[in-house]
Amino acid sequence: EDQVTQSPEALRLQEGESSSLNCSYTVSGLRGLFWYRQDPGKGPEFLFTLYSAGEEKEKERLKATLTKKESFLHITAPKPEDSATYLCAVQARGGSYIPTFGRGTSLIVHP
Amino acid sequence: KAGVTQTPRYLIKTRGQQVTLSCSPISGHRSVSWYQQTPGQGLQFLFEYFSETQRNKGNFPGRFSGRQFSNSRSEMNVSTLELGDSALYLCASMADSSGNTIYFGEGSWLTVV
Numbered sequence: 001e002d003q004v005t006q007s008p009e010a011l012r013l014q015e016g017e018s019s020s021l022n023c024s025y026t027v028s029g030l031r032g033l034f035w036y037r038q039d040p041g042k043g044p045e046f047l048f049t050l051y052s053a054g055e056e057k058e059k060e061r062l063k064a065t066l067t068k069k070e071s072f073l074h075i076t077a078p079k080p081e082d083s084a085t086y087l088c089a090v091q092a093r094g095g096s097y098i099p100t101f102g103r104g105t106s107l108i109v110h111p
Numbered sequence: 112k113a114g115v116t117q118t119p120r121y122l123i124k125t126r127g128q129q130v131t132l133s134c135s136p137i138s139g140h141r142s143v144s145w146y147q148q149t150p151g152q153g154l155q156f157l158f159e160y161f162s163e164t165q166r167n168k169g170n171f172p173g174r175f176s177g178r179q180f181s182n183s184r185s186e187m188n189v190s191t192l193e194l195g196d197s198a199l200y201l202c203a204s205m206a207d208s209s210g211n212t213i214y215f216g217e218g219s220w221l222t223v224v
Contacts, residue, residue, distance in 0.1 A: 034212060043115075043201050043215035044154075087154070096167045097205075098144065099213065101154040 002027045006088050006102035013078055013109050021073040021105045023088030033071050034099060035064050036087040044087055047073075078109045113138065115216035117202050123222045129190040132219045136183050136204030142166075143185040144213065145177060146201040154201070160185055192223045 005024045013019055025033065032051055036044035048057045050066040057064050061082065063074040073086055085106045089099035116135040124130050136143050144159035144167075156169040160179035177187040183204075189196055199220055203213040 032212070036215070041199075041218075041220070043117075043217045046212055046214055049212050096159075098156055098159060098167050103153045 002090055002092055002100040004088055004090055004100050004102035006086075006105050008105060009103070010106045011108070013075075013107070015079055015109055015111050016077045018074070018076045018078070020075070021086055021107070023071040023073070023102055024069060025071070025088075025090045026069075027090045027092045027100070029093035031091045031093040031097070032099075033066055034089045034091070035071070035073055036089070038085045038087055038104070040085075047086075075107070078107075080109045080111050083107055083109045115202055115204050115214055117200075117216035117219050119219060120217065121220045121222075123224060124192050126192055126194060126223055128192050129188060130192060130221060131186055131188045132200055132202075132221075134185045134187075134202030134204075134216060136185070136202075137206075137214060140204035140206050140214075141183055142205040142207065142213075143179055143183060144203045144205070145185070145187050146203065147171075148199040148201055148218070149197075157187065189221075194223050197221060197223045 003026045007022045032049050035047040038044040048064040053068045055066050061076050065072045085104040087104045089101040091099045118133045142161045145157040147155045158177050159167040163179045174190045179185045199218045201218045202216045205213045
């Protein structure tokens, strides 16, 4: 069974204080790993898709990296508007392609 | 390009009633899936439709059902509502069966009283 574990559950940062969110996964052959951002009361917003170990993708202050067992979402010099819940999901090769989601990391950035 | 559109955004129902939620996927997307999100359980997969056929189903009771129309629009229905059905219901669309990225709508907030 595919599993996704995100840590920490919650993270508080000061504006400008860089940090990383972790997504550990077990899957029977990785097709893709996804990162989403979710604001309160809204649907998840797509950020990145990573397909193979060593791959990296960036968007503004966010950088996602992937190894064979985990993914990191690095946040550089965060701003209060980066406050949100960040969700990680994995999609297995073959099978149904329905992704398995982690429980998310709730990030609060204080000004 | 318009995103995934869900209606209604908010609704309040009484226990025992039924509810129908609607979803219009991104233009050209043929796969539509539905998720239930609650603080305690996180995102849980309900079902997926592709070309008007239910292709995958999660572990939810038969009170939860859905369908997809020829224009890829989808509806989900929950009958005999229970208090525990209060949740954010999310619709997501995907381009095709090759497992591309899924994109979510803003969700429908259902409160059962």
